[in-house]
Amino acid sequence: MKQIKNRLLCLLVLVLVGCSTAIQSTAEHEALDAQAKWALLPITNNTDTPQAGLSAEAMVEHLLHRQGITELLHYPAALSRDSLFEPTERKVTEEAQKWAREQGVRFAVVGSVEEWRYKVGIDGEPAVGVTLKVLDLSNGRLVWSASGAKSGWSREALSAVAQTLLGNLLASMRLTVSKPGN
Numbered sequence: 001m002k003q004i005k006n007r008l009l010c011l012l013v014l015v016l017v018g019c020s021t022a023i024q025s026t027a028e029h030e031a032l033d034a035q036a037k038w039a040l041l042p043i044t045n046n047t048d049t050p051q052a053g054l055s056a057e058a059m060v061e062h063l064l065h066r067q068g069i070t071e072l073l074h075y076p077a078a079l080s081r082d083s084l085f086e087p088t089e090r091k092v093t094e095e096a097q098k099w100a101r102e103q104g105v106r107f108a109v110v111g112s113v114e115e116w117r118y119k120v121g122i123d124g125e126p127a128v129g130v131t132l133k134v135l136d137l138s139n140g141r142l143v144w145s146a147s148g149a150k151s152g153w154s155r156e157a158l159s160a161v162a163q164t165l166l167g168n169l170l171a172s173m174r175l176t177v178s179k180p181g182n
Contacts, residue, residue: 029134029143029144029145029173029174030143030174031174031175031176032107032134032143032144032173032174032175032176033106033107033175033176033177034067034068034069034070034175034176034177035070035071035177036071036106036107037071037073037103037104037105037106037107038064038069038071038072038073038105038106038107038108038109039072039073039074039075039096039100039103039105039107039108039109040057040060040061040064040072040073040074040075040108040109041075041093041096041097041100041108041109041110042057042075042079042092042093042096042110043056043057043060043110043111043112043113043130043132044093044110044111044112044113045112045113045116046112046113046114047113047114047115047116047117048117049113049116049117052113052116053112053113055116055159055162056111056113056116056130056162056166057074059159059162059163059166060109060111060132060166060170061074063163063166063167063170064109064170067170067171067173067175068175068177069175073100073103073105075096075099075100076099079092079095079096079099093110096108096110097135097137100137101137105137106136106137106138107134107135107136107137107143108134108135108137109132109133109134110132110133110134110135111130111131111132111133112130112131113128113129113130114129114130114131114149115127115128115129115149116128116129116158116162117158118158119151123153123154124154125151125152125153125154125156126151126152126156126157126158126160126161126162127149127150127151127152127161128149128150128151128158128161128162128165129148129149129150130147130148130149130162130165130166130169131145131146131147132145132146132147132166132169132170133145134173144173146169146170146172146173147169148165148168148169149165150164150165
């Protein structure tokens, strides 16, 4: 009897795990200096959801601070084209990178949102898909990138699914703290 209960419990766990999807990939990269000057640049909204890029930016900014990046600039609002009335793709990445270089920024975080919605249907599950990149503005090299997608339960908040996915992606970024004199 106990064996049957254990097998049923295992089966239930497998079924429940199958209801939530998370796909993540990360490029191999070098360790990045957390004490360097960083900037959060526009995250492009490639969805039909107004301001999805701005929502992702707010979460990424918090998560970067939580990881120990203290000198983080945010691009000027004048460079943002993501608005409730004009949900178009951002076309200002080059301008934002130029602004960041003028500020003496070493690392720039950019990205895109591919999905940010509740799925249509009886359950209305939240679904998020994002790509994040870190550029070394001193030489223009891509030094880190990650992409992922996650769906949640029907009663789960979209922001909770997004926060979890973004946190997992950014946790894969290796950071170092440079010592004075280095």
